[in-house]
Amino acid sequence: MRLLLTLFAFMLIAMPQAHADNDRISTSEIYDLVQDMNLALNNPDTRVGRQFLNQHISDNALFSHNMSVYQQAHPYSYVWHNNPAYSAYYRYPLNPYFSASGAMSLSKWQEIRYFEDKKRLIAGFQTEMNVTNINMRPYANTAVVDVAIREHSIGYAPYNPGLTSQIVHSNSRCKMYLGRSAHHTIYVTRMDCNTNTNLPI
Numbered sequence: 001m002r003l004l005l006t007l008f009a010f011m012l013i014a015m016p017q018a019h020a021d022n023d024r025i026s027t028s029e030i031y032d033l034v035q036d037m038n039l040a041l042n043n044p045d046t047r048v049g050r051q052f053l054n055q056h057i058s059d060n061a062l063f064s065h066n067m068s069v070y071q072q073a074h075p076y077s078y079v080w081h082n083n084p085a086y087s088a089y090y091r092y093p094l095n096p097y098f099s100a101s102g103a104m105s106l107s108k109w110q111e112i113r114y115f116e117d118k119k120r121l122i123a124g125f126q127t128e129m130n131v132t133n134i135n136m137r138p139y140a141n142t143a144v145v146d147v148a149i150r151e152h153s154i155g156y157a158p159y160n161p162g163l164t165s166q167i168v169h170s171n172s173r174c175k176m177y178l179g180r181s182a183h184h185t186i187y188v189t190r191m192d193c194n195t196n197t198n199l200p201i
Contacts, residue, residue, distance in 0.1 A: 063106040124154030170197035
């Protein structure tokens with residue numbers, strides 16, 4: 001009888017643990033999500049990135065971007081489509097001692113449209129995302145992930161047209177908030193980014 005009671009007690013202890021194991025987010029799943037996001041966003045077909053973001057972003061997700069815009073001296077010229085020959089500041093000069101800054105909050109579809117605009121306007125646009133830290137309790141179904149994001153484009157040397165390279169246009173440090181859906185899919189519920197960029201968009 002004592003053996004049966006002990007066995008029953010062990011079963012009661014193990015049952016909530018098994019349920020928690022099904023819902024919890026593992027670190028390998030987080031790394032897989034970021035790697036899959038890199039592959040989808042860098043796919044030449046923009047629809048692949050759009051579909052991935054649609055599937056892995058919550059419908060009520062919020063993206064906040066704190067941006068600081070700077071002018072970077074670089075031996076390579078920047079390349080993006082439909083770029084005017086002169087900057088908007090050739091007629092109305094901008095004080096060079098201050099960098100422009102701003103903030104914007106985007107919904108899910110505004111963020112997806114923002115990605116599509118960059119993909120369409122910036123030649124050779126590529127995103128590089130790396131996990132730098134994970135804050136997560138054991139058996140948690142939510143996580144806060146620190147992510148470093150760098151956005152690249154094609155650059156070319158004006159005195160050597162055959163010489164092309166990649167140049168960094170923006171460098172971001174973001175906090176990505178993750179949850180798990182009822183279908184056991186990990187999705188983004190919120191993302192806060194501090195970005196240094198020289199992009200006009």
